[in-house]
Amino acid sequence: MTARVTTSSAVVTSRVVLSDHLVRLTLQAPDLVSTGIPDEWLSLTVPGQFQTRYYTIRSLHDHELTLDVVIHESGLVTQWAQTDCVGDEVTISAPKGSYAPPDDAAWVVLVGDLTALPAIARIVEHEQRPVSAYVEAPADTHSYPDLGEVTWLPADPDTSRLAEHVAGLTWPEGAGYFWMAGESAQMRGVRRWSRGRFDHAHMDAMGYWSGARGRQTRRVDPGPIYAKGKALGKTDEEIWADYDEANK
Numbered sequence: 366m367t368a369r370v371t372t373s374s375a376v377v378t379s380r381v382v383l384s385d386h387l388v389r390l391t392l393q394a395p396d397l398v399s400t401g402i403p404d405e406w407l408s409l410t411v412p413g414q415f416q417t418r419y420y421t422i423r424s425l426h427d428h429e430l431t432l433d434v435v436i437h438e439s440g441l442v443t444q445w446a447q448t449d450c451v452g453d454e455v456t457i458s459a460p461k462g463s464y465a466p467p468d469d470a471a472w473v474v475l476v477g478d479l480t481a482l483p484a485i486a487r488i489v490e491h492e493q494r495p496v497s498a499y500v501e502a503p504a505d506t507h508s509y510p511d512l513g514e515v516t517w518l519p520a521d522p523d524t525s526r527l528a529e530h531v532a533g534l535t536w537p538e539g540a541g542y543f544w545m546a547g548e549s550a551q552m553r554g555v556r557r558w559s560r561g562r563f564d565h566a567h568m569d570a571m572g573y574w575s576g577a578r579g580r581q582t583r584r585v586d587p588g589p590i591y592a593k594g595k596a597l598g599k600t601d602e603e604i605w606a607d608y609d610e611a612n613k
């Protein structure tokens with residue numbers, strides 16, 4: 366039996382600024398195999414870091430992987446995506462997906478913020494049932510490429526209001542499937558609202574990021590140590606030994 370490959374390498378081949386809030390990265394990912402689940406995601410580790418972040422597979426064709434990265438105030442991946450990262454080698458995990466409408470679902474409602482836009486775009490492409498999609502995103506992202514029909518919800522730069530929007534939606538009749546992703550506190554609000562309206566099989570609400578959580582602090586930032594080590598021609602093992610030494 367061959368062991369399942371859980372991580373692999375990918376190389377960034379292009380970087381396109383889609384808007385002030387979104388950067389599209391194309392990567393050559395020779396060992397990545399899609400699950401076929403339209404909201405599938407993978408973990409991404411960018412150069413000089415060991416912490417991972419999750420990103421949706423916007424598309425994967427002939428080993429060419431597309432990821433859309435939200436540009437926000439400050440964070441490991443968002444900062445890296447704003448650099449000239451073409452040629453960078455990253456580590457990615459095997460993908461996983463969650464989208465699973467039950468057989469009796471006659472319609473689909475999708476709701477999300479900008480981080481959910483890649484998944485919503487892909488689900489809209491894939492879904493045969495009638496879909497209503499609502500996305501809370503700034504106006505400069507409304508020209509997102511290859512997007513089916515979505516309704517844009519106004520985006521407040523300081524706070525997400527997805528839970529409020531959901532409570533105000535008009536819902537189709539009969540059994541359907543409600544998929545949602547965005548800021549974690551909003552997802553908790555939606556789960557509270559949904560009790561008695563949707564059972565577990567007919568709904569999936571995922572927290573994609575947390576507004577309450579600051580960037581995890583580390584005593585020593587590995588980024589500069591990695592950059593210095595590379596500049597000196599050190600191997601990754603030697604660089605991580607330097608990092609461990611700095612952390613003592």
Ligand SMILES: Cc1cc2nc3c(=O)[nH]c(=O)nc-3n(C[C@H](O)[C@H](O)[C@H](O)COP(=O)(O)OP(=O)(O)OC[C@H]3O[C@@H](n4cnc5c(N)ncnc54)[C@H](O)[C@@H]3O)c2cc1C
Binds near residue numbers: 433580581
């Ligand atoms: C299954 C799944 C799929 C996802 N798919 C995508 C995707 O396709 N594209 C995408 O861009 N993101 C996606 N995300 C969300 C992404 O993983 C997080 O936003 C992640 O925290 C970004 O990492 P970072 O290194 O830029 O910021 P971090 O270092 O994680 O966070 C730094 C600070 O920024 C804040 N922050 C994090 N994300 C945001 C945000 N979006 N807006 C405002 N503040 C933020 C945090 O609260 C923290 O205070 C997905 C998450 C999950 C779980």
